[in-house]
Amino acid sequence: MSIATTAPDAAGRIRLASRAAQVPPSATAALDAQAKALIALGVDVINLSSGEPAFPTVEPAGRAALEAIASDFTRYTPAAGIPELRTATAGFINRHGTAYEPSEVVITAGAKQALHYAFTTLVEPGDEILIPAPYWVSYPHLAALAGGTLVPVQPFPGAGLKVTADQLRAAVTDRTTVLLLNNPANPSGVVYDRTELAALVQVAIDHDLAIISDEICDHWVFGDSEHTSVAALGPEAARRTLTVGGVSKTFAMTGWRIGWVAAPTPVAEAITAIQSHTASAPSSISQKAALGALTSDLAPELERRRLELDDRRLATIKALEAVPGVEVDGDPTGAFFLLADVSGTYGRGLAGQTITSAADFARLLLTEANVAVVPGADFAAPHHVRISYTVPPDRLAEALPRIAEFAHQLRLDPA
Numbered sequence: 001m002s003i004a005t006t007a008p009d010a011a012g013r014i015r016l017a018s019r020a021a022q023v024p025p026s027a028t029a030a031l032d033a034q035a036k037a038l039i040a041l042g043v044d045v046i047n048l049s050s051g052e053p054a055f056p057t058v059e060p061a062g063r064a065a066l067e068a069i070a071s072d073f074t075r076y077t078p079a080a081g082i083p084e085l086r087t088a089t090a091g092f093i094n095r096h097g098t099a100y101e102p103s104e105v106v107i108t109a110g111a112k113q114a115l116h117y118a119f120t121t122l123v124e125p126g127d128e129i130l131i132p133a134p135y136w137v138s139y140p141h142l143a144a145l146a147g148g149t150l151v152p153v154q155p156f157p158g159a160g161l162k163v164t165a166d167q168l169r170a171a172v173t174d175r176t177t178v179l180l181l182n183n184p185a186n187p188s189g190v191v192y193d194r195t196e197l198a199a200l201v202q203v204a205i206d207h208d209l210a211i212i213s214d215e216i217c218d219h220w221v222f223g224d225s226e227h228t229s230v231a232a233l234g235p236e237a238a239r240r241t242l243t244v245g246g247v248s249k250t251f252a253m254t255g256w257r258i259g260w261v262a263a264p265t266p267v268a269e270a271i272t273a274i275q276s277h278t279a280s281a282p283s284s285i286s287q288k289a290a291l292g293a294l295t296s297d298l299a300p301e302l303e304r305r306r307l308e309l310d311d312r313r314l315a316t317i318k319a320l321e322a323v324p325g326v327e328v329d330g331d332p333t334g335a336f337f338l339l340a341d342v343s344g345t346y347g348r349g350l351a352g353q354t355i356t357s358a359a360d361f362a363r364l365l366l367t368e369a370n371v372a373v374v375p376g377a378d379f380a381a382p383h384h385v386r387i388s389y390t391v392p393p394d395r396l397a398e399a400l401p402r403i404a405e406f407a408h409q410l411r412l413d414p415a
């Protein structure tokens with residue numbers, strides 16, 4: 001693989017290194033651009049494609065950031081993050097039964113950067129990374145940037161969008177080195193329970209795989225579901241697991257860019273070294289903001305938000321049950337998304353356009369009903385669309401009837 005760029009070619013273009021050139025534009029971004037273009041024209045688009053909770057940043061975070069600026073806490077910090085934040089983060093992660101020391105926690109610029117470091121630290125060129133599908137859109141590219149290949153394991157049809165340990169085991173090869181888990185899952189919103197998760201983790205133990213466990217949505221679990229942290233499943237799980245999380249989703253702090261990875265000391269040290277040569281450290285001000293969030297008593301506020309989101313979740317599921325051709329898949333009891341199978345609308349259409357894929361469905365829903373959802377192709381769910389129910393209740397209450405009306409209008413002969 002060539003990694004060098006060259007001088008501009010005859011057309012004046014700089015040749016990209018293959019690792020950069022291979023990152024394709026995403027269908028998600030294309031739809032987002034189309035939605036924004038419509039909004040710019042004054043169209044009342046309701047955006048159900050968002051990946052963040054529609055709540056304001058928790059108040060103590062902003063206050064702590066202002067104090068950081070006022071006291072000129074604006075210099076480089078230690079590469080792994082300020083010690084008090086590493087301590088607070090270890091305590092926060094350990095509420096799920098893990099036993100991380102502050103020295104095993106590295107603060108990063110969001111969970112996404114933590115994942116990038118995790119892949120960079122673990123993956124050799126040619127390695128295979130197993131992942132239950134559907135999966136979050138960035139994973140294949142993060143794996144590829146590290147020279148690895150993501151190997152998705154598809155759930156059986158009708159299996160509630162969950163894979164089994166036997167399916168995972170059948171996909172292990174002599175090149176498999178990492179099992180990547182994301183629970184609660186984006187995009188499906190499904191939550192693997194403790195028993196299911198322990199079975200998946202046993203595959204990693206039996207084949208001596210490392211585990212990257214993305215638990216960024218750990219706060220957002222509903223109904224009877226509970227969050228299980230992989231590293232809390234016993235010492236064999238803990239010693240091979242990198243736990244990724246952050247403040248983005250729990251505290252509505254996506255723009256502050258603070259995440260973390262917790263891992264056995266040699267891994268944490270390797271990641272700290274990489275961060276020291278790339279980002280130096282995350283923003284000092286954002287670290288103070290995260291510390292403000294983690295050290296305040298926000299339990300009542302977070303619980304209020306969780307219950308509000310649960311109401312929106314239930315309203316969305318109920319409304320979609322009555323929509324012809326659209327079926328909620330699995331039991332979405334986590335994160336703030338669900339996947340709806342829209343293959344029941346194939347062959348029907350509107351305004352001269354026939355739906356033959358989830359991408360067609362999403363495009364037509366946007367142009368004819370002004371509701372933006374994300375087609376599932378980038379998530380390895382080509383017949384589904386991802387619906388994010390985190391928008392404010394009044395917007396959700398408008399969006400759901402629009403989807404129903406749209407589906408009722410679809411005709412076999414749309415000309």
Ligand SMILES: Cc1ncc(COP(=O)(O)O)c(C=O)c1O
Pocket residue numbers: 051109110111112113136182186214216245246247248249254258259
């Ligand atoms: C599953 C998953 N992991 C990681 C991230 C990244 O989180 P952050 O904003 O903290 O980088 C996201 C954000 O959408 C996500 O959905």
